[in-house]
Amino acid sequence: MMEIICCNESYTYNAYHIMKAFYPAGNMVARVDEKASNxxxxxxxxxxxxxxxxxxELTKKELDRxxxxKLKEITGRSLAWGVLTGVRPTKIAMKKLEEGMDKGAFVQWFQKENLASEEKTILAWEIANREKxxxxxxxxxxxxxxxxxIPFCPSVCSYCSFSSGAxxxxxxxxxxxxxxxxKELAYIGKVSVEKKLNTIYIGGGTPTTLTAGQLKRLLDCIDTYFSREHLLEYTVEAGRPDSITPEKLQVIAEHGISRISxxxxxxxxxxxxxxxxxxTVSQIRDAYHTARSLGFDNINMDLIAGLPGETLADMEDTLSQIKELEPDSLTVHSLAIKRAAKMGRSDEKPSVGPDTKEMVDEARRVAKEMGLLPYxxxxxxxIAGNFENVGYAKVDKAGIYNILIMEEKQSIIAAGAGASTKIVLKNPVPVQGSKKKKETNLIRLENVKAIDAYIQRIDEMIERKGEWLWH
Known part of the structure; x- marks a missing residue:
């Protein structure tokens, strides 16, 4: 067990996560000792x-660097993202872009500030431009x-930590x-009638675990309470191929969904x-070809680099098969094991494979060959190897919702068990419980995760939204 001792509570988060990035397999705890000499x-x-x-005397950023x-000198390793511990590096790039900074100045500033690699710095800048x-x-x-x-899946994957059940x-x-x-959707639709709905995303879990009839019921409900006048994108995660049938895809197609995964x-x-x-792998191909035959012209596929036991040769073979299918977008994740996942609670927890970086690099190369750009x-x-998750897409097939969930510039109203609403306020409000009188313009409202609790407490979930929605 590695013990990290900090002289100030404000240092513990970054110290822990920077050290965890250098020692991903190490067990460590961080504590505060205000009398510590270091x-x-x-x-x-x-x-x-x-x-x-x-x-x-050091600022927090100087302390991070x-x-x-010191860790780089001790281990002989460097981290692609340097001292960054946050999940949204492109948000930094977006802010600088909107302030008028050009590429050259950004690359120089970002690398100096965060000790990030030139490759990742340029990637953040390019993606921020496409997002904007x-x-x-x-x-x-x-x-x-x-x-x-939709919090149901055919079975729960061992790496998954989402609020879903078999x-x-x-x-x-x-x-x-x-x-x-x-009931929750009806409330949201009624109170949002004066607003412009730009994107809809049905995720989970696996939405296509619903029967064709149940799926139709859900999509009919959305059609009843929400206008498509300003809708730019409508996504349904078909997700697991063992949950997909021609009948379900037909229901999705008949409801005019523009994008599936x-x-x-x-x-x-x-x-x-x-x-x-x-x-099976054959079921993946069958589901994909069925979707194409029904006219779906915006299909995303997800891959994970660093899965247990996989080598670079396995990833190369996977990418070769994906390239043959020609999806319109490809999202490449680096394996991240959280405590809520089965892998995170057992001896199954994998170590970071030596090929993970090469897998990520190969995915980027093949995506480029397919005409897909990082967006x-x-x-x-x-996350395995301190890497990142990147979405690649054809020029006109980028997922707008995916960008919105990262950049947090527009309110996302969420319905369902474990769903997280993010309301972007025009004017900031005080952060509850903040001793330093901090303010925020982003309000998060979490629905309960347990499926049975959500069903029983739906009126409470609606009431929570009513306190903030469009005030």
């Missing part, structure tokens, strides 16, 4: 002692997006869940079996 101190796995003295440089071009089409003040969560365990509750969900994660059968995805990016805690 800003940060710790005993490392090799027995050496790390300390940053308080003799010289000092800690990073898409977001300029939106009305931030009067527009909003809608997220609808359909078999909840099959008797699906209709009651839809009753509650449609069919997510293999890998095209290696041995890995699919290992991680609990109870479907959004985010990072996660505990």
């Amino acid at each position: 800003y940060v101190e710790a005993v490392l796995p090799n027995g050496s002692r790390l300390a940053i003295s308080r003799e010289k 000092a800690l990073y440089r 071009e898409l977001l300029d089409r939106l009305d931030y003040e009067n527009g909003y997006s809608l997220y609808v969560g 359909l078999f365990d909840w099959k008797d509750s699906v209709e009651a869940y839809l009753d509650a969900l449609c 069919i997510n293999p994660q890998t095209m290696q059968q041995k890995t699919l079996d290992l991680i609990g995805r109870k479907h 959004y990016l985010y990072r996660q805690k505990n």
Whole structure:
């Protein structure tokens, strides 16, 4: 167990996550000792002692850089994103772009400020520019997006930490869940009638675990309460190929959904079996071709780099098969294991493979060959190799909702168990409980995660939204 001792509570978060990035497999805790003679101190796995003295006064950012440089010297490693611990590096680039900074000045500033690699710095800048071009089409003040969560899956993948449950365990509750969900959607639609709905995203879980009839009921409900006058994008995550049928895809097509996602994660059968995805590679291809035959012209596919047991050769084979299918967009995730996931709670937890960087690089190369450009990016805690998740798309097929969820410039109203609403306020309000009288213009409202609790407490979920929605 590595113990990190900080002299100030405000240092513990960054110190912990920077050290965790250098020692991803290490167990560590951070605590505060206000009488400590050092800003940060710790005993490392090799027995050496790390300390940053308080003799010289340092800002938090200077402390981050000092800690990073010491760890880089000790380990002989560097991190692609330097001292950045946040999930939204492109948000920094977007802010500088909107302030009028040009590429040359940004690259120089970002690298100096965060010790990030030139490659990642340029990637952040390029993505921010593509995001801005898409977001300029939106009305931030009067527009909003809608997220609808379906918390059921055919089976729960071992790496997954989302608020979802195996359909078999909840099959008797699906209709009651839809009753509650449609009640919440009806309320949102009625109070948002004066607003402009720009994007709809139905995710989960796996929305296509619903039967064709249940899926129709949900989509009919959305059609009843929401106008498409200002709608730019409508996405349904078809997700797991073992949940997709021609009948369900037909229902989705008949409701005019413009974008779907069919997510293999890998095209290696041995890995699919290992991680609990109870479907075959053939089912992935069949679902994809069925969707194309029904006229879907904007299909995304998700892959994960760093899955247990996979090598660079496996990723190369997966990418070769994906290239043959020619999806319109490709989202490449680096494996991130959270405590809520099965892998995070057991001996299954994998170490970062030596090929993860090469996998990510190969995915970028193949995406470029397919004519797909990077258009959004985010990072996660505990992400394999301290890398990132990147969405690649054809010029006119980028997922607007994906950008909005990262940039937090427009309100996203979310319905369903575990769904998180983000309301962007025109004027900032005080942060509740802040001793430093901080203000924020982003209000988060979380629905309860448990499916049965959501059903039972739906009126409470609606009341929570009523306190903030469009005030």
